[in-house]
Amino acid sequence: MFFERFYNTDLAQASYMIGCQKTGECLVIDPVRDVQPYLDRAAREKLRVTHVTETHIHADYLSGSRELAARTGARLLLSAEGGPDWTYGFQAEPLRHGDTFMVGNLRLEVRHTPGHTPESLSFLVTDTPRGDTPVMYFTGDFTFVGDIGRPDLLDEAAGGEDTRFTGARQMFASLRDQFLTLPDGVQVWPGHGAGSACGKALGAVPTTTVGY
Template identity: 60%
Template structure:
């Protein structure tokens, strides 16, 4: 048997390839939209991808199932569980098979048993793997998707928070409780291969370890240690992070079928002066320090790091063309990351160093927490705290207004006009993005607090 995991650190997302070396067949589970790693792995190991499957309709990334099936001719094996609202709609003219609880299928001599494990979503499936080619008398592991993670379980509130399906959070939580009861009946030695790791917004406390076992999760996973259903429901729903706004779009795209990627994915480099006059959103991917020192008026600063996909999903418009300010060697990776969450309308870029050739650049000021204290004594400012709700509740400046970063573009009218604006977050990263949003929307006198609330808290303790 062949087994390989693939991890996309931009989305904290796991996908898997299972193969039978005797027959040369392979299955890909929960593929990302960039299918090249699967094709290369199959080719390297003399395997043919004959089947493609998903654990559920994903909300946090654009699935590569349609792309992979189109490229390889592999059959799609997809859930037929849940209500009619959450069925795959794009498979009519594709080779496919519907899966329900109790079904099983083979990849060569490897058997996959289908378990319906609702909770995160109504149609959620898990796949129990048994290596029949190795004459194994028991299953080896289970692909849990967004059902069970290392140290956590899938959040049940996305349908309610993302698309307004009232009451589905509690329904999902109660379904999760029942699914976990079934999970607990599995042998302790069963390996657990989850769909996400730490950094995903599909849960609230995911572990960074890539895999686990049923027995270990029974002991250490908080969700498997609560025996009372009502207590479990309350605990599961409470404290879930704000779901990025693009989750709603991903659900729709993955249900109806994502577009196939264009054959030519290259991007044209444009002249610096050309970027000033187009009808598009300019995304400056340089560091917050370089952006603050000088940037194109109206551009948004989303630096390339592990949070790039998340904040792009929160802040960008699917109906607008995009141009980039980026280093040449990073452009292809940036394009793939944007495409992984459905942004296919990137039309060009300028090299980062070309910004220096543009006149009339904007700047914004960074100040320390000591300078912040002095500034507040002298002048009239509004302070915007762009951290998450849970961070705000743990402590905040008395005079601050709370507007979480992802919601800022839609809440600009809550910021008093005619005042200078100070923004802060936990350490200065998210507030730098906020500063770019504010300047792009006409709030020109913006100041970012270096070190954020953490530095402010430490400073206030020293002067008591």
């Protein structure tokens, strides 16, 4: 399995590339607007960008998902959760809770993890040649290192009214049902690091585990 973390220090934002070296396929999660670094890295590793996805609709930076999919011919897979107010305004393959898709020999399970935003998804990755136990969890703004996503930002920054209460209940349920049920050793790779306003006490290290 190939894995690369891309980190924008100005935005305290992380995006990710994971790939199957046997089949030459790779997925990019939460790409930023400048997609050239992903194309360059894929070329160096002799990988093709075959899938592009996002954990949620981004309010703090411009997404490069559509451009990256257009330039590579990749499948663009985006959340269909959250209700009619949280649908993407352009064509993409819908992802819903419980869906799975393969990137070469890597299996990704889609988990709906609302709380920070209603349509939020997380991606649980299993490297199938090595077994059936998941190894990585890409959580976007659901969970961070040392913190969880703020459920109040829609009120604070987007003009919502009392959405924080619904968000807090959804976050509690997401943590109980979609996080604490995972094996302790699963690696957690979040969408932001220290300095982001999406959490209150984000850690400076890039990754953690479910158990820790």
